[in-house]
Structures are given as structure tokens and as C-alpha cells.
Amino acid sequence: MDQLRVVGGARLEGRLEAAGSKNAVLPLMAACLLTDEPLVLTHVPRLRDVETMGRILSCLGVEVAQEGDRLTLQAQSDGSVKAPYDLVSTMRASVCVLGPLIARRGAAQVSMPGGCVFGVRPVDLHVKGLNALGAEIRIEGGYLASEVGRRLQGAALFLGSRAGSSVLATAQVLSAAVLAEGRTEIENAAMEPEITELCRCLLSMGARISGLGGHRLVVDGVKTLHGAEHRVGGDRVEAGTFLTAAAMTAGDVTVEGVEPESLTAALEMLVAMGAEITQGPNWVRCRAHGRLGAADLTTLPFPGFPTDLQAQFMAALTVSEGISVVTERIFPDRFMHVAELLRLGARISKEGAQAIVHGAPSLSGAIVMASDLRASAALVLAGLVAEGETEVRRVYHIDRGYERIDERFASLGAEIHRETQPDLEQTASVC
Numbered sequence: 001m002d003q004l005r006v007v008g009g010a011r012l013e014g015r016l017e018a019a020g021s022k023n024a025v026l027p028l029m030a031a032c033l034l035t036d037e038p039l040v041l042t043h044v045p046r047l048r049d050v051e052t053m054g055r056i057l058s059c060l061g062v063e064v065a066q067e068g069d070r071l072t073l074q075a076q077s078d079g080s081v082k083a084p085y086d087l088v089s090t091m092r093a094s095v096c097v098l099g100p101l102i103a104r105r106g107a108a109q110v111s112m113p114g115g116c117v118f119g120v121r122p123v124d125l126h127v128k129g130l131n132a133l134g135a136e137i138r139i140e141g142g143y144l145a146s147e148v149g150r151r152l153q154g155a156a157l158f159l160g161s162r163a164g165s166s167v168l169a170t171a172q173v174l175s176a177a178v179l180a181e182g183r184t185e186i187e188n189a190a191m192e193p194e195i196t197e198l199c200r201c202l203l204s205m206g207a208r209i210s211g212l213g214g215h216r217l218v219v220d221g222v223k224t225l226h227g228a229e230h231r232v233g234g235d236r237v238e239a240g241t242f243l244t245a246a247a248m249t250a251g252d253v254t255v256e257g258v259e260p261e262s263l264t265a266a267l268e269m270l271v272a273m274g275a276e277i278t279q280g281p282n283w284v285r286c287r288a289h290g291r292l293g294a295a296d297l298t299t300l301p302f303p304g305f306p307t308d309l310q311a312q313f314m315a316a317l318t319v320s321e322g323i324s325v326v327t328e329r330i331f332p333d334r335f336m337h338v339a340e341l342l343r344l345g346a347r348i349s350k351e352g353a354q355a356i357v358h359g360a361p362s363l364s365g366a367i368v369m370a371s372d373l374r375a376s377a378a379l380v381l382a383g384l385v386a387e388g389e390t391e392v393r394r395v396y397h398i399d400r401g402y403e404r405i406d407e408r409f410a411s412l413g414a415e416i417h418r419e420t421q422p423d424l425e426q427t428a429s430v431c
């Protein structure tokens with residue numbers, strides 16, 4: 001099992017290009033099921049989650065061909081409709097195949113994705129939305145199953161979760177409504193840039209959607225969609241991670257290939273903490289001089305502060321001057337990184353869905369355990385400023401969503417190495 005060894009203290013400096021967005025590419029891949037013509041995606045990141053989605057699509061009779069960052073997906077109209085537990089349970093976004101399968105093949109059997117380390121993560125809104133279109137979804141043996149055998153029907157529906165909107169439920173309903181008969185109106189649709197990107201790709205496949213970027217999406221169903229080519233946009237979470245690292249290390253980093261408007265809330269936080277941000281149409285530069293200051297943050301649906309950057313910003317606040325309050329409104333249990341940050345000497349107390357961070361003058365390197373994708377990134381960031389060496393174990397979490405994170409941080413001057421963790425049984429025998 002790989003681990004990352006980070007030696008703290010280096011100042012990050014330089015430029016890099018954002019990789020293709022993980023959260024955008026997964027529902028885009030699922031959209032290939034809506035046509036039997038090829039869907040070509042370019043600027044596809046090399047990630048474990050992309051591989052997993054490719055394997056699920058293969059099970060569903062999709063020909064998957066990858067050449068560099070170009071992915072060609074060609075579905076047959078009559079392939080299998082079963083997405084098995086062993087694959088779906090490793091990645092929640094795989095539930096995105098449900099809507100396209102029902103819309104195009106009239107049936108689906110998709111394993112329930114299950115919970116994850118930061119909570120229960122229900123799929124009730126996915127079910128509610130598809131049922132509104134006439135999908136009649138049942139839960140059977142842990143699978144979401146449907147055999148409608150006829151075209152879905154457009155409907156007006158409200159997709160509201162306790163936290164506001166839902167990103168993947170919006171993607172799910174959208175990707176079914178495009179082939180439904182008549183008009184679908186999705187109220188309280190998620191406004192995340194990844195949804196707008198999905199709309200753009202569906203439009204280029206022949207779908208009819210209006211209201212892009214807003215809370216109300218209107219879809220006029222068409223009978224068939226055709227193939228298309230789509231370039232995956234830059235990953236705003238990855239970009240935000242590198243920019244935060246620049247601020248923490250009093251560095252100077254420019255990330256290209258990302259729209260600054262997709263990161264407004266995070267950039268404002270960096271400014272509030274004392275960093276200097278400059279930006280152009282497709283790039284952001286973050287510079288900082290000296291220690292950052294404290295700031296309070298609350299995660300919210302887009303355009304609010306993204307929950308996917310909460311852990312990374314908390315890492316920055318652990319070494320900022322003053323006291324900060326971090327409130328998690330999307331996933332109230334998403335604080336797995338707190339215990340590991342404490343091992344590095346951070347001073348954090350947790351109260352329900354809030355963490356109070358007392359900024360410490362420094363952290364001290366230690367062995368820490370990655371628990372989920374973004375939490376692992378936070379541990380790497382903390383390692384970059386901790387005194388001495390930090391070993392981040394179980395980095396397979398990070399490889400799910402960050403492309404070659406070690407090489408990319410190293411290109412900015414970080415001292416970071418990937419190692420294969422010694423076999424624990426052998427280690428035990430010498431203890």
C-alpha cells in the first residue's frame with residue numbers, strides 16, 4: 001500500500017495546469033448510455049474513480065477506449081442493465097448510471113451506493129426525481145431496480161435536501177429527463193459548475209435544456225441523442241487545494257485552466273486570511289507573505305464555500321493566527337481529518353457540525369492515516385508546513401480524486417515522496 005512522505009518547510013512556487021474535474025467527468029461518462037453513438041471526452045483526469053466508472057460502464061455493455069487523456073465511450077442500446085455492488089459500493093457517483101439506463105433501456109438494476117466515512121448519504125432525492133418521471137423504482141436486495149419498458153414522462157419536480165440542493169440527484173434527473181416525453185422542470189436544481197458542464201455536454205448531444213447555471217432547469221425531452229466530443233473543465237477542488245497550499249507556505253502559485261468564478265467563495269476566504277489573489281479568465285494566482293490569519297467558514301451549496309475544500313482550509317487554519325470556526329452544513333459528520341490533524345499538534349475542538357480551530361505557531365510531523373479523499377489532501381497540506389516528516393498512509397484515497405498529487409506538489413518545490421509502505425506483518429516480526 002502506498003504512502004506519501006512529506007518533509008515540511010518548503011515554500012511552494014510555480015505554475016500548473018488544473019487536471020480535468022473528477023466531479024464533472026463521472027456524470028459525463030454516465031451520459032454515454034443515452035446514445036449508441038460515441039461520446040468522446042478529452043482532458044480526462046487519470047484517477048481511480050474514472051477507472052471504476054469505466055469498469056461499471058463496461059459491465060453495462062459500453063466499449064471504453066482510453067488514449068492518453070481522451071476517452072471514447074460507445075454504448076450498445078441493449079447491453080446489461082445491472083451495475084454490481086462490488087463496483088458501485090466503492091464510489092457513490094456510480095449511481096449516476098441509473099437515470100440514463102432507465103431513460104434509454106427502460107430498465108436498471110443499480111446497487112445502492114451505501115454510506116461513506118462522512119455520513120449516511122441517502123439517495124432518496126434520486127429516487128424521488130426519477131419516480132416523478134415515471135420510473136417506479138423499487139429497492140430489492142440492496143439494488144435500485146426499475147423496469148418501466150416505456151418512455152419516461154416529463155414532470156415538474158422539486159429536488160430539495162435538508163442541506164439545500166443535491167448535485168448528483170440533479171445530474172441523475174437531468175440525464176433521464178433529456179430522453180423523456182415532454183417537459184421536465186427541476187426546481188431547486190444544484191447550481192454547481194459540474195451541473196452546468198453536464199448540461200453543456202448534453203446540449204452538444206442534442207438535448208434541449210434551458211436555465212443553465214440557475215436553480216430552475218427546464219428540459220424538453222427528445223427521442224434520441226447523438227454522439228459528441230466534450231473537453232472536461234479544470235478541477236476547481238484540485239485548484240483550490242494547490243492555492244491553499246501556496247497560501248499556507250507563504251508561496252506564489254498560479255493554477256491555469258480553471259475558471260475563477262467556480263472558486264469565488266474559496267478565493268474570498270484566502271483573501272480574508274491574508275493571501276493575495278489575482279485572476280484572469282482562466283487562471284488564478286495566490287501569493288502570501290508570512291503567517292495567515294484566522295477566518296470563519298461555513299460550507300454551503302454553490303456558490304457558497306464548497307464542502308470539498310473544508311478539510312484543506314481547516315489544515316490552513318490550524319497554523320493561522322487566531323481562532324476560526326468551521327461549520328459544515330452539507331455533511332455534518334465530515335470531520336474525519338480532525339483526529340489526524342490533532343496528531344500533528346493542531347488545536348481543534350469539535351462541537352456537533354462545528355470545529356473551533358485555535359491556530360498554532362507550528363505543527364509537528366507524524367504518521368497520519370488518510371480516511372477519505374479530501375481529508376487526505378488536508379493531511380498532505382498540513383505535512384507541507386509541519387516541522388519534520390509526515391507520513392500520510394492509505395493514499396489510495398487521494399488517488400481516487402487527485403492526479404499524481406505527489407509529482408505535482410514536487411513540481412512546485414515541495415519535498416514529497418511516494419513510497420510503498422513496508423509489509424506490516426514483517427514490521428511486526430522485528431518489533
Ligand code: UD1
Pocket residue numbers: 022023024026092093121122123124125126127161162163164165166167168169190194307308329330331
Ligand atoms: C457531490 C460531489 C461531492 C460533494 C457534494 C457536495 C460528485 C461525484 N460528488 O456529491 O464531492 O462533496 O456533491 O457538494 O460530484 N442528500 C439527500 N438525499 C439525496 C441526496 C443528497 O438528503 O438523495 C443530501 C446529502 O446527504 C447532503 C446534501 O444532500 O447533505 C448534498 O449532497 P449532494 O449534493 O447530493 O452530494 P453528492 O451529489 O453525493
